[in-house]
Each structure stands twice: as structure tokens, then as C-alpha cells.
Amino acid sequence: MIKTTGTTKAGGSPAHLAPFAMTGGHVRLEGREVLRDVDLTVAPGDVLAVLGPNGAGKSTLIKAMLGLLPLSEGRTEIFGVPAARFRDWKRVGYVPQRLPMGGGVPATVREVVASGRVARQSRWRPTSAADRAAVDRALETVGLTDRARDSAHLLSGGQQQRVLIARALAGEPEVFVMDEPTAGVDAASQAALAGTLRRLAAGGRTVVLVTHELGPMEPLINRTVVLDHGRIAQITGSTA
Amino acid sequence: MSDILQYDFMRIALVMAVLIGLTAPTVGTFMVQRKLSLLGDGIGHIALTGIGLGLLTGNSPVLGALVVSVLGAVAIEVLRARSRSGADVVLALLFYGGLAGGVLLTNAQGGGANLQSYLFGSISSVTAADLYVVAGLAVAVLGIVALFGRELFLLCQDEEVARAAGLPVRFLSVLIAATAAVTVVISMRAIGLLLVSALMVIPVAAAQQLTRGFKSTMLVAMGIGVLSAVSGLVGSFEYDLPPGPSIVLLALAVFVVAVIGGTVVRRRRTRAVPAGARRSVEAEAEVLGG
Numbered sequence: 001m002i003k004t005t006g007t008t009k010a011g012g013s014p015a016h017l018a019p020f021a022m023t024g025g026h027v028r029l030e031g032r033e034v035l036r037d038v039d040l041t042v043a044p045g046d047v048l049a050v051l052g053p054n055g056a057g058k059s060t061l062i063k064a065m066l067g068l069l070p071l072s073e074g075r076t077e078i079f080g081v082p083a084a085r086f087r088d089w090k091r092v093g094y095v096p097q098r099l100p101m102g103g104g105v106p107a108t109v110r111e112v113v114a115s116g117r118v119a120r121q122s123r124w125r126p127t128s129a130a131d132r133a134a135v136d137r138a139l140e141t142v143g144l145t146d147r148a149r150d151s152a153h154l155l156s157g158g159q160q161q162r163v164l165i166a167r168a169l170a171g172e173p174e175v176f177v178m179d180e181p182t183a184g185v186d187a188a189s190q191a192a193l194a195g196t197l198r199r200l201a202a203g204g205r206t207v208v209l210v211t212h213e214l215g216p217m218e219p220l221i222n223r224t225v226v227l228d229h230g231r232i233a234q235i236t237g238s239t240a
Numbered sequence: 241m242s243d244i245l246q247y248d249f250m251r252i253a254l255v256m257a258v259l260i261g262l263t264a265p266t267v268g269t270f271m272v273q274r275k276l277s278l279l280g281d282g283i284g285h286i287a288l289t290g291i292g293l294g295l296l297t298g299n300s301p302v303l304g305a306l307v308v309s310v311l312g313a314v315a316i317e318v319l320r321a322r323s324r325s326g327a328d329v330v331l332a333l334l335f336y337g338g339l340a341g342g343v344l345l346t347n348a349q350g351g352g353a354n355l356q357s358y359l360f361g362s363i364s365s366v367t368a369a370d371l372y373v374v375a376g377l378a379v380a381v382l383g384i385v386a387l388f389g390r391e392l393f394l395l396c397q398d399e400e401v402a403r404a405a406g407l408p409v410r411f412l413s414v415l416i417a418a419t420a421a422v423t424v425v426i427s428m429r430a431i432g433l434l435l436v437s438a439l440m441v442i443p444v445a446a447a448q449q450l451t452r453g454f455k456s457t458m459l460v461a462m463g464i465g466v467l468s469a470v471s472g473l474v475g476s477f478e479y480d481l482p483p484g485p486s487i488v489l490l491a492l493a494v495f496v497v498a499v500i501g502g503t504v505v506r507r508r509r510t511r512a513v514p515a516g517a518r519r520s521v522e523a524e525a526e527v528l529g530g
Contacts, residue, residue, distance in 0.1 A: 089406030105273040108453035
């Protein structure tokens with residue numbers, strides 16, 4: 001279950017500020033310009049899909065918006081603060097494309113999901129009842145409660161994707177940024193994802209997601225951005 | 241066993257073996273997940289220069305090893321972050337520089353034979369004062385893991401996600417490397433700098449054959465670490481073998497048993513899958529309905 005009210009606004013910038021605002025953004029990777037002159041503002045409550053062919057710069061765009069990749073030109077802000085100086089990370093939940101194997105040390109589904117609370121936890125305090133309850137809710141939302149004790153790396157691709165979404169949900173952020181949550185995901189998991197997205201949208205959360213095809217999520221999306229060769233080719237829909 | 245405990249040095253050595261068995265795999269779990277299994281080995285090489293410096297300047301070799309290996313570990317992390325492409329070459333330069341520097345410095349001091357005891361361990365020469373230092377460092381290492389464990393876990397899972405969660409990624413990376421360096425220094429008297437990395441990595445590799453979670457892997461690895469350190473030490477005393485290699489070979493034997501045991505367990509689980517699969521289909525149907 002996702003709370004529909006009581007979004008955390010404390011300790012950060014005012015709630016009305018745009019979660020993401022990029023002006024004249026360029027990103028250069030290994031001498032090649034992969035993002036060119038991008039102007040994009042994501043308003044609170046937007047459910048925005050970033051579309052485009054492979055190599056169009058979709059993942060680069062969201063990583064640049066999160067400050068994970070530096071801009072070579074232009075500026076980008078998170079809740080009105082330049083990305084490099086932004087500190088209130090508990091307001092943002094990032095869902096990467098996949099769960100890396102690393103060196104192969106296993107982690108249970110619950111361990112991975114619980115790590116999504118880290119931005120809300122103090123180093124000096126043990127895991128609280130509120131932390132555990134948030135993890136329980138996140139697992140329930142994605143339908144993985146009964147797999148909580150299994151090794152996350154042994155689940156199917158679609159289930160792993162749901163684990164990653166649950167990790168972001170556990171942090172109870174205001175904004176979700178999802179990198180290809182439907183890539184290589186079976187129909188059941190796609191439908192589960194659409195259901196999760198519907199609840200997030202109904203709860204007034206902002207969602208930015210990169211995808212190849214909208215599928216069952218189409219009716220939930222109020223704006224789409226189409227990227228081509230690193231430029232915005234088309235923006236449709238209006239701000240929430 | 242009882243005649244072993246009659247000797248002072250063996251009582252000290254046994255306590256030390258327990259401490260090493262606990263700490264080395266704890267740090268090792270994070271290192272293995274970060275794909276830095278050989279970091280401990282490299283730090284061991286760098287620590288040799290510290291031992292050489294300590295002997296040459298008349299200071300404690302342990303202190304020299306501690307300072308130089310922590311500095312080396314920090315340097316490795318900084319270089320890794322700076323130069324993505326040439327990182328492994330930079331590491332090689334540090335490792336071989338450390339080894340060569342150590343041999344040269346100890347030779348200059350005339351302590352060639354002394355070097356041998358640091359390379360392969362010489363637990364019988366350990367004193368009570370050594371034990372206090374090791375115990376203090378072991379408490380520090382376990383304390384760091386307890387305090388920063390949640391953050392280190394996410395860092396080792398996915399560095400980008402850790403950064404997007406606002407974690408101090410660079411500080412945490414240096415912290416893991418520095419903690420590994422301290423662990424190397426803890427273990428060098430007992431199992432030697434050339435084998436120190438083994439006790440950080442092999443128990444973890446063995447544990448992950450049997451476990452499903454990160455914490456359980458760490459706990460099982462600690463158990464395997466203590467088991468191989470203590471029984472390796474006792475065995476080396478009984479049969480007059482060098483302790484370091486005995487400990488490492490025992491850990492490897494546990495690894496082989498774990499691989500076989502893990503394969504059997506997984507086979508059984510696969511056979512039991514139909515029930516599990518049914519459960520997950522039901523769960524998915526529930527999600528679809530809800």
C-alpha cells in the first residue's frame with residue numbers, strides 16, 4: 001500500500017518546485033556528445049515517459065537529471081537545487097535497469113528492498129519498526145512478500161525488476177526515476193508494474209520512466225518525451 | 241589440545257586466530273561483492289615497504305605496516321576513481337613497488353631472515369603486546385562494519401544507486417580499502433602477507449555456495465574463518481607444520497566441501513521447484529487482480 005497523503009516535504013525545498021528542471025543540457029561521454037541542448041521540466045505529479053530508439057540518450061538523460069552524469073554545458077536542478085549540490089535524496093527514488101551480480105555474494109529480496117531505506121536512516125540508530133513496516137508495504141505492493149527470504153539474483157528478470165522497484169518504494173520518495181522497468185519483463189510483471197504505477201500516480205507521486213514501449217502503462221502517462229540522437233524530437237501532453 | 245594450552249605463546253596465538261578468523265571474512269564479504277578479491281593481496285605487498293621502513297627507522301614494523309598499507313589502500317581507491325582505463329596498471333605499479341621496496345629496505349637493515357616471518361607468518365613469535373594491538377584493531381574493524389554496514393551493502397550492490405541515495409560514495413570506498421588494510425596488518429603475523437588475502441576471500445567464496453542472503457553469507461564466512469584459523473593453528477602445532485599455509489589449505493578444503501554441499505542442496509531445491517513455482521504464479525495473479 002502506498003500512502004496517498006502525508007508526502008514528506010520537511011527538511012527540503014518547497015513542495016511546489018519542479019522535481020527536475022534541465023536547461024540547455026549537454027552530456028559528453030568519451031568525447032562524443034550523447035545529449036544535446038535538452039530543455040526539460042518535470043512538474044510535481046507528472047507521469048512522464050522518455051521514449052526513443054536504442055542509443056538515443058534516454059538513460060543518459062535521466063542519469064544527468066539525477067546528477068549521476070555531469071553536464072558539459074547547461075544546468076540541471078533537482079527541487080530547485082543544482083544537482084551537484086542537492087542533498088535531500090530521500091525525496092528521490094532511482095530504479096536502475098538491472099540488479100548487478102557484483103562478485104556473486106547473494107542477497108535476499110528483503111535485504112535488497114530494505115537497503116532502499118538507507119537515505120532515511122541514521123548511521124547511529126538500528127533499523128526501526130517504521131523501517132520494517134515500509135519494507136513490508138513495498139514487498140506487498142510488488143507482490144513479492146512470499147519471496148522475501150529468497151536470493152534476489154535467482155529470481156526471473158521480471159521479478160528482479162519488481163525487487164528494484166520495491167527498493168525505491170521502501171524509501172517512500174516523492175519522485176521515482178525508472179530506467180527501462182519493462183525491458184525483458186514478462187506480461188505478468190508488466191501488468192504488476194502498471195498497477196504499481198497507477199497507485200503511485202493516484203498518490204500524487206511524480207514518475208519519470210524510460211521505456212521502449214508503453215504497453216499497459218499507456219493510459220497512466222500524461223507526458224511523453226521522444227529522444228533522437230541525443231536531442232528532444234518531440235514532447236507531447238501537458239504538465240499535471 | 242590441553243597440552244597446547246600449557247604454552248603461553250599458543251594461548252596468545254589461539255586468541256589471535258579467533259580474532260583473525262572473525263575479522264578477515266567480514267571485510268572480505270564486501271570486497272568480494274565489489275570484485276576486489278585481490279585487493280588484500282595487493283595491500284599485503286604494499287605493507288612490506290612499511291615493515292621495511294619500521295625496521296630501518298627502529299620503529300615497530302607493525303606500526304610501519306599499518307601506516308603504509310592504509311596510505312596505500314587510500315591511494316589505490318583514489319587512483320581507481322580517477323583513471324578508469326589504466327586502473328589495473330596503476331595497481332600493479334603500487335603492488336610491485338611495495339614488494340620491491342620492502343625487500344630492499346629490510347635487506348639494507350640486514351633483516352632478510354626477518355622478512356620471511358612477515359611473508360609467511362610466524363605466530364609462535366607473537367607476544368602479549370602484539371595481541372593487544374591486534375585485538376584493538378579487530379574491534380575497530382568490526383565496529384566500522386557494524387556502523388557503516390548498511391551503507392557499504394548498498395555501495396557494493398550498485399554504486400550508482402548508492403550515489404542517488406545520497407551516500408558519500410568516495411568516502412565509503414576509501415573506508416572499505418582502509419579497513420581491508422587494517423585487516424591485512426592484523427593477520428600478517430599469523431598467516432603472513434602473501435597469504436593474508438586468502439582468509440578474506442576463501443571463507444566468503446565457501447559461504448556463498450550455501451547461503452541465500454548477504455548477512456547470512458557474512459556470518460557463515462566468519463564461522464568458516466574461525467574454524468580454519470583455529471584448526472589450522474592446532475594442526476600446525478601437532479604436526480610441526482607452518483601455520484599460515486595450514487590455515488589457508490584448510491579454508492580451501494572447506495571451500496571444496498561447500499561447493500559439493502551447495503550443489504546437492506541446489507539440486508534438491510530444483511526438484512522441489514514445482515511447489516515454489518505454483519506459489520509465485522498465485523502471487524502474480526493476486527497482483528493482477530489488485
